[in-house]
Structures are given as C-alpha cells and as structure tokens.
Amino acid sequence: MRTLAIALAQIxxxxxxxxxPDENYQIGVLIGSFVPFIVLVGLAYFFYYRAKKKEKNIDK
Structure with missing residues (x-):
C-alpha cells in the first residue's frame, strides 16, 4: 500500500x-513542487522553536 502511494506521489x-499550455502553468508547477519542502521546513522550525522555548522554561 505504501509503495503504491509513493509511486503515485512521484511526479x-x-x-x-x-x-x-503557457508560462503561468509552468510557474505554478514549479511553485507546487516546492510547497511540500517549504511546509516541512516550516514545521521543523516550529518544532525547533517550541523545543527551545520549553527548554528555556525548564532551566529557570
């Protein structure tokens, strides 16, 4: 099941x-291919910031 999902996700x-059909579609495809990466980086930063904040509160 997982391999099927991975195969379908690869574009x-x-x-x-x-x-x-035109340049706007090309730009949309490029932006759409970077969105998952940007979301993952944002989540990683959020969790890092949250962990640092929690660590700072524990040290007090």
Missing amino acids: NIEDKIKSA
Missing part, C-alpha cells in the same frame, strides 16, 4: 513543464 516535473 515527473519535466514532463509537466514540457506539456504546459
């Missing part, structure tokens, strides 16, 4: 850009 961005 060939180059093919999408080549078959894009």
